[in-house]
Amino acid sequence: MADEIKVGAKVEPLRKSRPCAECGRPSVREHYPFCSDRCRSLDLSRWLNGSYAIPVAEDESKASDEE
Numbered sequence: 316m317a318d319e320i321k322v323g324a325k326v327e328p329l330r331k332s333r334p335c336a337e338c339g340r341p342s343v344r345e346h347y348p349f350c351s352d353r354c355r356s357l358d359l360s361r362w363l364n365g366s367y368a369i370p371v372a373e374d375e376s377k378a379s380d381e382e
């Protein structure tokens with residue numbers, strides 16, 4: 316237990332915040348480089364659709380249950 320590393324000591328260098336790759340709003344660190352989980356999902360789904368031709372018949376109401 317004494318050898319446990321302190322994670323809180325980790326310091327990230329300040330970076331210039333980039334606009335959300337999806338909607339252009341300021342991105343947040345939690346969802347970087349997007350402003351929200353929604354935008355990240357949108358970008359991801361678009362990327363997947365472009366790469367794998369997945370049918371766009373997904374149940375979005377079910378997926379966004381937690382918001």
Ligand SMILES: [Zn+2]
Pocket residue numbers: 335336337338339340349350351354
């Ligand atoms: Zn966004």
